[in-house]
Amino acid sequence: MRVKPSTLDRLLKPLHRWIWADAGRRARKLLTFAETEADGGRDLARAAELPRDPLLRRLYLLHAQDEQRHADLFARRGRELVALHGAAPLVEANWLAPGERGLDDVRVEQHKDEALLAFLHLSESAAAGRFAAYAEVLEADARTREVFSRILKDEVFHMTYTRRQLARLAPRDQGVRLWQARAGRMFSAYLRIAVALASLFGQALLTLQYFVLLPPFAALARRSTRRETQGFVPARAPTSMTSQY
Ligand SMILES: [Fe+2]
Numbered sequence: 001m002r003v004k005p006s007t008l009d010r011l012l013k014p015l016h017r018w019i020w021a022d023a024g025r026r027a028r029k030l031l032t033f034a035e036t037e038a039d040g041g042r043d044l045a046r047a048a049e050l051p052r053d054p055l056l057r058r059l060y061l062l063h064a065q066d067e068q069r070h071a072d073l074f075a076r077r078g079r080e081l082v083a084l085h086g087a088a089p090l091v092e093a094n095w096l097a098p099g100e101r102g103l104d105d106v107r108v109e110q111h112k113d114e115a116l117l118a119f120l121h122l123s124e125s126a127a128a129g130r131f132a133a134y135a136e137v138l139e140a141d142a143r144t145r146e147v148f149s150r151i152l153k154d155e156v157f158h159m160t161y162t163r164r165q166l167a168r169l170a171p172r173d174q175g176v177r178l179w180q181a182r183a184g185r186m187f188s189a190y191l192r193i194a195v196a197l198a199s200l201f202g203q204a205l206l207t208l209q210y211f212v213l214l215p216p217f218a219a220l221a222r223r224s225t226r227r228e229t230q231g232f233v234p235a236r237a238p239t240s241m242t243s244q245y
């Protein structure tokens with residue numbers, strides 16, 4: 001099966017080309033991808049312990065191994081680029097820190113097999129489309145392009161097996177499961193955008209407060225400074241030590 005980038009990714013191709021053109025940024029992005037893949041692998045290894053269906057357990061385990069291998073491939077190429085282009089201070093060991101974003105941070109324990117398979121199918125399809133788009137714009141870096149092409153083959157397998165297993169386990173309501181998963185992903189995307197907008201709005205409001213509320217206090221402080229007597233001022237007469245009056 002040949003995966004094509006989504007329409008949005010095709011429209012954003014010039015932007016993708018610009019993002020991947022810089023070798024330092026390329027290195028940092030690959031190291032971040034490695035972190036995400038490793039996190040996804042850990043989630044899937046946990047998922048492999050849950051189902052009673054032996055085929056599904058085996059497939060999840062294979063999937064987890066694939067994601068770990070992707071993490072290694074991305075990390076190796078990222079480190080090569082760091083060594084070649086000297087971007088090391090910007091990425092120092094951060095890629096090894098355990099992240100929380102793998103598979104959109106799905107809580108595998110809380111999902112039934114059908115829901116998890118629908119979710120995985122959608123997220124693997126989206127990842128495959130994006131990786132195809134990145135591979136297309138990496139004409140200048142054949143080795144990184146090769147990494148993406150290798151990983152893309154596995155992503156296609158992940159995309160296909162999750163869809164087939166969903167059809168096997170839920171032949172009647174597979175469509176509903178996919179729509180539910182799609183709605184969940186859309187809600188997560190909405191939340192992410194809402195949080196980003198709220199943070200932007202908060203920053204703008206604080207900046208506005210700084211420039212609108214602070215100047216009157218600064219003017220008052222300056223005025224009272226002008227009223228202060230300059231130079232030495234005689235000390236006040238000492239108060240009585242025997243009476244409070
Ligand atoms: Fe992967």
Ligand SMILES: [Fe+2]
Nearest residue numbers: 124154155158
């Ligand atoms: Fe995958």
